[in-house]
Amino acid sequence: MKVFKFGGASLQNVASIKNIARIIQNYGPKERLIVVLSAMGKTTDNLESIFNAYKTEEDYPDMIYHLKKYHLSICNNLFENRYDRVFYRVEKLFSDLEAEFRKGDKNFARLYDQTVCYGELLSSYIFSAYLAQEGVNNQWLDARKYIQTDDNWKEGIVDWAWSEKLMKSDLPDLMKGQILVTQGFLGGTVSEKTATLGREGSDFSAAIFAYCLDAESVTIWKDVPGILNADPRRIHNTCLFSQLPYKEAAEMTYYGATVIHPKTIKPLAIKKIPLYVKSFIHPEEAGTCIGEVEEYDTIPAIIFKPNQSIIRFEQKDYSSVNQSNLSQVFNLLAANNVKINLMKSSAISFSICANTEKEKFEIISERLSDDFYIDFYHGLELITIKNYNEDSLSKFSRKTIYWEQKTRNIYQIVRES
Ligand SMILES: Nc1ncnc2c1ncn2[C@@H]1O[C@H](COP(=O)(O)OP(=O)(O)O)[C@@H](O)[C@H]1O
Ligand SMILES: N[C@@H](CC(=O)OP(=O)(O)O)C(=O)O
Structure with a gap:
Protein backbone atom coordinates (compact mmCIF):
# COMPACT_ATOMS: atom_id res chain seq x y z
CA MET A 1 0.00 0.00 0.00
CA LYS A 2 0.97 3.64 -0.45
CA VAL A 3 0.46 6.83 1.56
CA PHE A 4 -0.12 10.29 0.06
CA LYS A 5 -0.04 13.36 2.29
CA PHE A 6 -1.39 16.79 1.37
CA GLY A 7 -0.79 19.86 3.56
CA GLY A 8 -2.76 23.04 4.20
CA ALA A 9 -1.37 24.89 1.17
CA SER A 10 -2.69 22.21 -1.19
CA LEU A 11 -6.18 22.46 0.32
CA GLN A 12 -6.58 26.19 0.70
CA ASN A 13 -9.20 26.89 -1.97
CA VAL A 14 -11.52 25.26 -4.47
CA ALA A 15 -8.93 25.18 -7.28
CA SER A 16 -6.29 23.57 -5.08
CA ILE A 17 -8.74 20.95 -3.77
CA LYS A 18 -9.75 20.06 -7.34
CA ASN A 19 -6.05 19.86 -8.21
CA ILE A 20 -5.25 17.32 -5.50
CA ALA A 21 -8.28 15.23 -6.44
CA ARG A 22 -6.82 15.10 -9.98
CA ILE A 23 -3.42 14.11 -8.56
CA ILE A 24 -5.02 11.22 -6.70
CA GLN A 25 -6.88 10.14 -9.85
CA ASN A 26 -3.81 10.42 -12.09
CA TYR A 27 -0.97 9.35 -9.83
CA GLY A 28 -2.52 7.25 -7.08
CA PRO A 29 -3.62 3.62 -7.11
CA LYS A 30 -7.39 2.98 -7.00
CA GLU A 31 -7.10 0.97 -3.80
CA ARG A 32 -4.55 0.30 -1.06
CA LEU A 33 -3.91 4.04 -0.78
CA ILE A 34 -4.25 6.14 2.37
CA VAL A 35 -4.64 9.87 1.81
CA VAL A 36 -3.60 11.90 4.85
CA LEU A 37 -4.88 15.48 4.91
CA SER A 38 -4.05 18.57 6.94
CA ALA A 39 -6.51 21.33 7.68
CA MET A 40 -7.43 23.73 4.87
CA GLY A 41 -5.11 26.71 4.44
CA LYS A 42 -4.53 28.48 7.74
CA THR A 43 -7.40 26.77 9.57
CA THR A 44 -5.22 25.43 12.41
CA ASP A 45 -3.80 28.92 13.03
CA ASN A 46 -7.39 30.22 13.08
CA LEU A 47 -8.49 27.50 15.51
CA GLU A 48 -5.55 28.40 17.76
CA SER A 49 -6.66 32.05 17.67
CA ILE A 50 -10.22 30.97 18.54
CA PHE A 51 -8.87 28.91 21.42
CA ASN A 52 -6.82 31.87 22.70
CA ALA A 53 -9.83 34.18 22.37
CA TYR A 54 -11.89 31.70 24.40
CA LYS A 55 -9.22 31.70 27.12
CA THR A 56 -9.11 35.50 27.28
CA GLU A 57 -12.91 35.73 27.07
CA GLU A 58 -12.93 37.57 23.76
CA ASP A 59 -15.57 37.17 21.05
CA TYR A 60 -14.60 33.66 19.93
CA PRO A 61 -18.09 32.70 18.58
CA ASP A 62 -17.72 35.38 15.92
CA MET A 63 -14.37 33.89 14.91
CA ILE A 64 -15.97 30.43 14.67
CA TYR A 65 -18.68 31.95 12.47
CA HIS A 66 -16.03 33.26 10.02
CA LEU A 67 -14.22 29.92 9.90
CA LYS A 68 -17.54 28.17 9.18
CA LYS A 69 -18.25 30.67 6.39
CA TYR A 70 -14.87 29.87 4.80
CA HIS A 71 -15.56 26.12 4.84
CA LEU A 72 -19.14 26.48 3.62
CA SER A 73 -18.10 28.75 0.77
CA ILE A 74 -15.61 26.07 -0.37
CA CYS A 75 -18.40 23.47 -0.18
CA ASN A 76 -20.76 25.72 -2.14
CA ASN A 77 -18.25 25.78 -4.96
CA LEU A 78 -17.32 22.10 -4.81
CA PHE A 79 -20.68 20.39 -4.58
CA GLU A 80 -23.29 20.45 -7.30
CA ASN A 81 -26.02 19.17 -4.99
CA ARG A 82 -27.02 21.83 -2.45
CA TYR A 83 -28.53 19.04 -0.33
CA ASP A 84 -25.33 16.95 -0.21
CA ARG A 85 -24.82 15.40 3.22
CA VAL A 86 -21.53 17.25 3.46
CA PHE A 87 -23.34 20.54 4.27
CA TYR A 88 -25.03 18.86 7.20
CA ARG A 89 -21.71 17.34 8.35
CA VAL A 90 -19.92 20.71 8.24
CA GLU A 91 -22.72 22.36 10.25
CA LYS A 92 -22.60 19.47 12.73
CA LEU A 93 -18.81 19.66 13.14
CA PHE A 94 -19.03 23.38 13.90
CA SER A 95 -21.79 22.83 16.44
CA ASP A 96 -19.67 20.09 18.06
CA LEU A 97 -16.76 22.54 18.21
CA GLU A 98 -18.95 25.14 19.91
CA ALA A 99 -20.16 22.48 22.35
CA GLU A 100 -16.55 21.65 23.31
CA PHE A 101 -16.01 25.27 24.31
CA ARG A 102 -19.30 25.38 26.18
CA LYS A 103 -18.27 22.29 28.17
CA GLY A 104 -15.34 24.43 29.25
CA ASP A 105 -12.71 21.87 30.27
CA LYS A 106 -10.44 23.59 32.80
CA ASN A 107 -7.47 21.58 31.55
CA PHE A 108 -6.53 23.99 28.75
CA ALA A 109 -4.00 21.71 27.06
CA ARG A 110 -6.66 18.98 26.78
CA LEU A 111 -9.26 21.49 25.58
CA TYR A 112 -6.77 22.72 22.96
CA ASP A 113 -6.59 19.23 21.47
CA GLN A 114 -10.38 18.73 21.57
CA THR A 115 -10.91 21.95 19.58
CA VAL A 116 -7.89 22.53 17.33
CA CYS A 117 -8.49 19.07 15.81
CA TYR A 118 -11.57 20.30 13.92
CA GLY A 119 -9.51 21.62 10.99
CA GLU A 120 -8.49 18.12 9.91
CA LEU A 121 -11.93 16.64 10.65
CA LEU A 122 -13.51 19.24 8.36
CA SER A 123 -10.99 18.98 5.52
CA SER A 124 -11.10 15.18 5.44
CA TYR A 125 -14.94 15.04 5.45
CA ILE A 126 -15.20 17.62 2.70
CA PHE A 127 -12.48 16.04 0.58
CA SER A 128 -13.82 12.52 0.98
CA ALA A 129 -17.27 13.73 -0.12
CA TYR A 130 -15.76 15.58 -3.08
CA LEU A 131 -13.85 12.48 -4.22
CA ALA A 132 -17.08 10.48 -3.99
CA GLN A 133 -18.86 13.08 -6.15
CA GLU A 134 -16.03 12.71 -8.70
CA GLY A 135 -16.56 8.95 -8.77
CA VAL A 136 -13.51 7.96 -6.69
CA ASN A 137 -14.36 5.06 -4.39
CA ASN A 138 -13.25 6.10 -0.96
CA GLN A 139 -13.96 5.78 2.73
CA TRP A 140 -13.48 8.45 5.43
CA LEU A 141 -11.35 7.08 8.26
CA ASP A 142 -11.06 8.47 11.79
CA ALA A 143 -7.29 8.58 12.42
CA ARG A 144 -7.95 8.91 16.17
CA LYS A 145 -9.11 5.29 16.29
CA TYR A 146 -5.84 4.02 14.84
CA ILE A 147 -3.03 6.38 15.88
CA GLN A 148 -3.02 5.71 19.60
CA THR A 149 -1.20 8.14 21.87
CA ASP A 150 -0.84 8.93 25.54
CA ASP A 151 -2.40 12.04 27.06
CA ASN A 152 0.63 14.27 26.59
CA TRP A 153 -1.74 16.92 25.20
CA LYS A 154 -0.52 19.04 22.26
CA GLU A 155 2.23 16.54 21.49
CA GLY A 156 0.82 13.04 22.06
CA ILE A 157 3.40 10.28 22.31
CA VAL A 158 2.54 7.48 19.90
CA ASP A 159 1.97 3.95 21.15
CA TRP A 160 3.55 2.28 18.13
CA ALA A 161 2.81 -1.34 19.01
CA TRP A 162 -0.87 -0.71 19.77
CA SER A 163 -1.37 1.52 16.72
CA GLU A 164 0.26 -1.09 14.49
CA LYS A 165 -1.95 -3.84 15.91
CA LEU A 166 -5.14 -1.83 15.39
CA MET A 167 -4.22 -0.78 11.87
CA LYS A 168 -3.09 -4.22 10.76
CA SER A 169 -6.26 -5.83 12.05
CA ASP A 170 -8.68 -3.51 10.18
CA LEU A 171 -7.13 -1.52 7.40
CA PRO A 172 -5.84 -4.09 4.87
CA ASP A 173 -9.43 -5.29 4.35
CA LEU A 174 -10.89 -1.80 4.39
CA MET A 175 -8.45 -0.67 1.69
CA LYS A 176 -9.65 -3.29 -0.79
CA GLY A 177 -11.43 -1.66 -3.72
CA GLN A 178 -11.30 1.84 -2.26
CA ILE A 179 -8.92 4.44 -0.94
CA LEU A 180 -9.01 5.75 2.61
CA VAL A 181 -9.15 9.46 3.41
CA THR A 182 -7.97 10.39 6.88
CA GLN A 183 -6.58 13.20 9.02
CA GLY A 184 -3.03 14.18 9.73
CA PHE A 185 -2.03 15.73 13.07
CA LEU A 186 -4.57 13.69 15.11
CA GLY A 187 -4.29 10.76 17.45
CA GLY A 188 -6.59 9.30 20.09
CA THR A 189 -6.08 8.28 23.69
CA VAL A 190 -7.43 5.24 25.57
CA SER A 191 -10.03 7.52 27.14
CA GLU A 192 -11.22 8.32 23.58
CA LYS A 193 -10.03 11.90 23.70
CA THR A 194 -8.26 13.54 20.77
CA ALA A 195 -4.53 14.18 21.15
CA THR A 196 -2.73 16.29 18.56
CA LEU A 197 0.78 15.33 17.48
CA GLY A 198 2.40 18.79 17.56
CA ARG A 199 2.02 21.63 15.06
CA GLU A 200 2.80 20.70 11.47
CA GLY A 201 2.47 17.06 12.56
CA SER A 202 0.60 15.73 9.50
CA ASP A 203 3.79 14.61 7.74
CA PHE A 204 4.47 12.55 10.85
CA SER A 205 0.95 11.02 10.66
CA ALA A 206 1.70 9.87 7.11
CA ALA A 207 4.88 8.20 8.39
CA ILE A 208 2.98 6.52 11.25
CA PHE A 209 0.41 4.97 8.88
CA ALA A 210 3.24 3.88 6.55
CA TYR A 211 5.28 2.35 9.38
CA CYS A 212 2.35 0.48 10.91
CA LEU A 213 1.16 -0.90 7.56
CA ASP A 214 4.62 -1.58 6.04
CA ALA A 215 3.87 0.76 3.16
CA GLU A 216 5.63 0.57 -0.18
CA SER A 217 6.19 4.35 -0.17
CA VAL A 218 5.03 7.69 1.18
CA THR A 219 4.56 10.74 -1.05
CA ILE A 220 4.29 14.17 0.53
CA TRP A 221 2.94 16.74 -1.92
CA LYS A 222 4.25 20.28 -1.40
CA ASP A 223 4.23 23.71 -3.02
CA VAL A 224 7.96 23.29 -3.84
CA PRO A 225 9.59 20.93 -6.38
CA GLY A 226 11.03 18.76 -3.58
CA ILE A 227 13.77 19.22 -1.00
CA LEU A 228 15.86 22.21 -2.02
CA ASN A 229 19.22 23.23 -0.65
CA ALA A 230 17.51 26.17 1.10
CA ASP A 231 14.06 27.55 1.77
CA PRO A 232 13.18 29.38 -1.49
CA ARG A 233 11.41 32.01 0.61
CA ARG A 234 14.82 32.93 2.03
CA ILE A 235 17.32 32.24 -0.76
CA HIS A 236 17.08 32.72 -4.54
CA ASN A 237 18.51 30.21 -7.02
CA THR A 238 18.06 27.11 -4.90
CA CYS A 239 18.94 23.62 -6.18
CA LEU A 240 16.76 20.51 -5.93
CA PHE A 241 18.10 17.33 -4.33
CA SER A 242 16.91 14.52 -6.59
CA GLN A 243 17.74 12.06 -3.83
CA LEU A 244 18.86 12.21 -0.22
CA PRO A 245 19.81 9.56 2.34
CA TYR A 246 17.51 9.34 5.39
CA LYS A 247 20.31 10.62 7.61
CA GLU A 248 20.85 13.81 5.58
CA ALA A 249 17.12 14.51 5.46
CA ALA A 250 16.77 13.87 9.20
CA GLU A 251 19.65 16.26 9.91
CA MET A 252 18.17 18.97 7.69
CA THR A 253 14.81 18.76 9.46
CA TYR A 254 16.53 18.69 12.85
CA TYR A 255 18.41 21.91 12.04
CA GLY A 256 15.14 23.57 11.01
CA ALA A 257 14.24 22.78 7.37
CA THR A 258 10.49 23.15 7.77
CA VAL A 259 9.66 21.37 4.53
CA ILE A 260 9.27 18.05 6.44
CA HIS A 261 8.27 17.59 10.07
CA PRO A 262 11.36 16.40 12.01
CA LYS A 263 9.66 13.25 13.37
CA THR A 264 8.78 11.97 9.89
CA ILE A 265 12.06 10.40 8.80
CA LYS A 266 12.81 7.99 11.66
CA PRO A 267 9.84 5.58 11.31
CA LEU A 268 10.36 5.44 7.56
CA ALA A 269 14.11 4.84 7.87
CA ILE A 270 13.52 2.00 10.36
CA LYS A 271 11.30 0.19 7.87
CA LYS A 272 13.31 1.36 4.81
CA ILE A 273 10.20 2.95 3.28
CA PRO A 274 11.08 5.52 0.59
CA LEU A 275 9.71 9.05 1.06
CA TYR A 276 8.98 11.07 -2.08
CA VAL A 277 8.61 14.83 -1.75
CA LYS A 278 6.85 16.11 -4.85
CA SER A 279 5.22 19.25 -6.18
CA PHE A 280 1.45 19.43 -6.29
CA ILE A 281 1.89 22.21 -8.85
CA HIS A 282 4.00 20.03 -11.20
CA PRO A 283 3.02 16.49 -10.19
CA GLU A 284 4.65 15.03 -13.31
CA GLU A 285 8.11 16.03 -12.02
CA ALA A 286 10.15 13.50 -10.07
CA GLY A 287 10.79 15.59 -6.92
CA THR A 288 13.09 14.23 -4.22
CA CYS A 289 13.42 10.63 -3.13
CA ILE A 290 14.59 10.13 0.46
CA GLY A 291 15.74 6.62 1.11
CA GLU A 292 18.62 4.20 1.23
CA VAL A 293 20.71 6.32 -1.08
CA GLU A 294 24.50 6.13 -1.44
CA GLU A 295 25.12 9.01 -3.83
CA TYR A 296 23.73 12.52 -3.49
CA ASP A 297 24.72 16.11 -4.25
CA THR A 298 26.91 17.47 -1.48
CA ILE A 299 26.14 21.08 -2.37
CA PRO A 300 25.86 23.46 0.60
N1 LIG B 1 14.98 22.94 2.19
C1 LIG B 1 13.74 23.24 1.79
N2 LIG B 1 13.28 22.78 0.60
C2 LIG B 1 12.04 23.06 0.17
N3 LIG B 1 11.17 23.83 0.88
C3 LIG B 1 11.56 24.33 2.05
C4 LIG B 1 12.88 24.05 2.57
N4 LIG B 1 12.99 24.65 3.80
C5 LIG B 1 11.83 25.25 4.04
N5 LIG B 1 10.95 25.08 2.99
C6 LIG B 1 9.59 25.62 2.97
O1 LIG B 1 8.67 24.58 3.24
C7 LIG B 1 7.43 24.94 2.63
C8 LIG B 1 6.56 23.70 2.51
O2 LIG B 1 6.26 23.23 3.79
P1 LIG B 1 4.86 23.55 4.49
O3 LIG B 1 4.42 24.95 4.15
O4 LIG B 1 4.96 23.18 5.92
O5 LIG B 1 3.95 22.53 3.71
P2 LIG B 1 2.58 21.87 4.09
O6 LIG B 1 1.73 22.90 4.78
O7 LIG B 1 2.06 21.44 2.77
O8 LIG B 1 2.89 20.70 4.98
C9 LIG B 1 7.86 25.52 1.29
O9 LIG B 1 6.90 26.41 0.77
C10 LIG B 1 9.18 26.20 1.62
O10 LIG B 1 9.03 27.60 1.75
N1 LIG C 1 -2.87 21.50 10.42
C1 LIG C 1 -1.80 21.23 11.35
C2 LIG C 1 -0.98 20.02 10.94
C3 LIG C 1 -0.12 20.14 9.73
O1 LIG C 1 0.81 19.38 9.55
O2 LIG C 1 -0.38 21.06 8.83
P1 LIG C 1 0.51 21.30 7.44
O3 LIG C 1 0.69 19.96 6.79
O4 LIG C 1 -0.33 22.24 6.63
O5 LIG C 1 1.83 21.91 7.84
C4 LIG C 1 -0.93 22.47 11.54
O6 LIG C 1 -1.12 23.46 10.83
O7 LIG C 1 -0.11 22.45 12.44
Missing part, protein backbone atom coordinates in the same frame (compact mmCIF):
# COMPACT_ATOMS: atom_id res chain seq x y z
CA ALA A 301 22.44 23.22 2.26
CA ILE A 302 21.41 26.34 4.17
CA ILE A 303 18.87 26.01 6.96
CA PHE A 304 17.32 28.84 8.95
CA LYS A 305 15.84 28.41 12.41
CA PRO A 306 14.08 31.55 13.67
CA ASN A 307 12.98 32.46 17.23
CA GLN A 308 16.20 31.51 18.96
CA SER A 309 17.68 32.68 22.26
CA ILE A 310 21.06 32.22 23.84
CA ILE A 311 21.17 31.55 27.57
CA ARG A 312 24.50 31.82 29.36
CA PHE A 313 24.92 30.33 32.85
CA GLU A 314 27.91 31.49 34.88
CA GLN A 315 28.76 29.90 38.21
CA LYS A 316 28.64 32.63 40.92
CA ASP A 317 31.43 31.16 43.07
CA TYR A 318 33.91 30.88 40.17
CA SER A 319 33.88 27.08 40.32
CA SER A 320 34.51 25.53 36.95
CA VAL A 321 31.88 23.88 34.78
CA ASN A 322 31.63 20.23 35.77
CA GLN A 323 29.23 17.33 35.58
CA SER A 324 27.44 18.17 38.81
CA ASN A 325 26.57 21.80 38.04
CA LEU A 326 25.80 20.85 34.42
CA SER A 327 23.38 18.16 35.58
CA GLN A 328 21.60 20.77 37.72
CA VAL A 329 21.11 22.94 34.61
CA PHE A 330 20.17 20.04 32.32
CA ASN A 331 17.64 18.61 34.75
CA LEU A 332 15.82 21.91 34.82
CA LEU A 333 15.98 22.33 31.05
CA ALA A 334 14.61 18.80 30.58
CA ALA A 335 11.87 19.29 33.19
CA ASN A 336 10.75 22.41 31.31
CA ASN A 337 11.04 20.73 27.90
CA VAL A 338 13.40 23.39 26.52
CA LYS A 339 14.59 22.40 23.05
CA ILE A 340 18.36 22.90 22.86
CA ASN A 341 19.89 23.44 19.44
CA LEU A 342 23.52 24.25 20.34
CA MET A 343 25.63 24.18 23.48
CA LYS A 344 29.15 25.03 24.58
CA SER A 345 31.07 25.35 27.81
CA SER A 346 34.07 27.41 28.88
CA ALA A 347 35.96 27.50 32.20
CA ILE A 348 33.21 28.98 34.37
CA SER A 349 30.27 29.35 32.04
CA PHE A 350 27.95 27.22 29.98
CA SER A 351 25.76 28.46 27.10
CA ILE A 352 22.92 27.05 25.10
CA CYS A 353 21.03 28.21 22.04
CA ALA A 354 17.39 27.17 22.30
CA ASN A 355 13.98 27.95 20.85
CA THR A 356 12.72 31.13 22.51
CA GLU A 357 10.30 30.27 25.30
CA LYS A 358 10.41 33.23 27.62
CA GLU A 359 8.03 31.88 30.29
CA LYS A 360 10.12 28.72 30.69
CA PHE A 361 13.34 30.75 30.84
CA GLU A 362 11.91 32.82 33.70
CA ILE A 363 11.20 29.67 35.71
CA ILE A 364 14.69 28.31 35.04
CA SER A 365 16.33 31.61 35.86
CA GLU A 366 14.49 31.86 39.18
CA ARG A 367 15.39 28.28 40.17
CA LEU A 368 19.09 28.69 39.39
CA SER A 369 19.59 32.27 40.56
CA ASP A 370 21.28 31.29 43.85
CA ASP A 371 24.14 29.54 42.07
CA PHE A 372 24.38 31.17 38.63
CA TYR A 373 24.42 34.54 36.92
CA ILE A 374 22.15 34.05 33.93
CA ASP A 375 22.16 36.18 30.75
CA PHE A 376 19.62 35.98 27.91
CA TYR A 377 19.91 37.19 24.33
CA HIS A 378 16.63 37.07 22.43
CA GLY A 379 15.57 37.91 18.86
CA LEU A 380 18.11 35.64 17.17
CA GLU A 381 18.17 33.09 14.36
CA LEU A 382 20.28 29.99 13.93
CA ILE A 383 21.75 29.42 10.49
CA THR A 384 23.24 26.02 9.68
CA ILE A 385 25.20 25.34 6.51
CA LYS A 386 25.78 21.68 5.79
CA ASN A 387 28.63 20.92 3.40
CA TYR A 388 29.69 24.57 3.49
CA ASN A 389 32.22 26.22 1.17
CA GLU A 390 33.86 29.67 1.25
CA ASP A 391 31.20 31.17 -1.00
CA SER A 392 28.32 30.01 1.22
CA LEU A 393 30.07 31.30 4.37
CA SER A 394 30.52 34.82 3.00
CA LYS A 395 26.73 35.29 2.65
CA PHE A 396 25.92 35.66 6.33
CA SER A 397 28.49 38.02 7.80
CA ARG A 398 26.54 41.28 7.65
CA LYS A 399 24.57 41.09 10.91
CA THR A 400 25.96 40.84 14.45
CA ILE A 401 27.01 37.25 15.10
CA TYR A 402 26.57 35.97 18.67
CA TRP A 403 27.83 32.45 18.18
CA GLU A 404 29.89 30.73 15.51
CA GLN A 405 31.02 27.13 15.27
CA LYS A 406 32.49 24.94 12.58
CA THR A 407 33.01 21.22 12.23
CA ARG A 408 34.32 19.42 9.14
CA ASN A 409 30.95 19.54 7.34
CA ILE A 410 28.76 21.89 9.34
CA TYR A 411 29.03 25.62 9.94
CA GLN A 412 26.58 27.28 12.36
CA ILE A 413 26.02 30.85 13.43
CA VAL A 414 23.51 32.48 15.70
CA ARG A 415 22.88 36.06 14.68
CA GLU A 416 20.37 38.88 14.97
CA SER A 417 17.29 38.03 12.96
